[in-house]
Amino acid sequence: VLVVVSLGKTLYPTAYWCWPEGLMAINISCLFLPEKTCASGWRMFSCSCYLLSEKTGSWDEGRSDCRDNGADLVVIDSSEEQNFLATIINDNTWIGLTDHGTEGLWKWVDGTPLTLANWAKNEPNNGGSRHGEEDCVHIRDADQRTWNDISCTVAMKWICKKIP
Structure with missing residues (x-):
């Protein structure tokens, strides 16, 4: 509290x-x-602190960087939080959602199942087998900041979340 x-x-x-x-x-x-309060560079929203990376990397690299900062990739708990994130991202950005364990079973990095979703039209689609497995999720810069599943090895920014 x-x-x-x-x-x-x-x-x-x-x-x-x-x-x-x-x-x-x-x-x-x-x-x-x-x-x-949040440390310098972090932004507060609804009792949590958020850090948008300045560098790019894979989903695993993003998660590792978040953990090094005492956080984890963002778990989106509400539409209000999704709307907040949409105001601060300016590129495709990793979030903490994956189906790496079981294809089609989406879970957040904290182990909770996906209940609130903001998928882009026709997503998730696992790439239709064109691009290999698409087990990680990012917020798209275009398309009203909706979600897309994509290969975890693609380099992009990420957003970390922690409680101060």
Whole structure:
């Protein structure tokens, strides 16, 4: 649980609690806790920090880089998070979704199954056998930031996510 206190221009301080269901704000009479922020270069959205890579690499290289930074490839939990990501990416970008274990069974890097999807039209298609196995997913720069399955060896940017 992340608690942030804001004195702002309100009469009472406001505390923000981050729950799995989202952000909840309540007025409180007095509570002083350090504010959680993201490190330089990271962007905060809904209680998590995000880092868009400046370099490119394979899906595995992206995941390794995220882990080196105490994070992992992004697991997208809501349409609001998807919309946020769409505002910060400017190239095809790896996310933490793969069917590497079992073809057609999409799982996030944290082991959770895919429930919310934003696939491009006719995706996922495993490349129709033209390009070999397409086991990793990226957000397309074009096409309204929808998802596409592609070979994990293609070089592109990635986005990391962690809780501060």
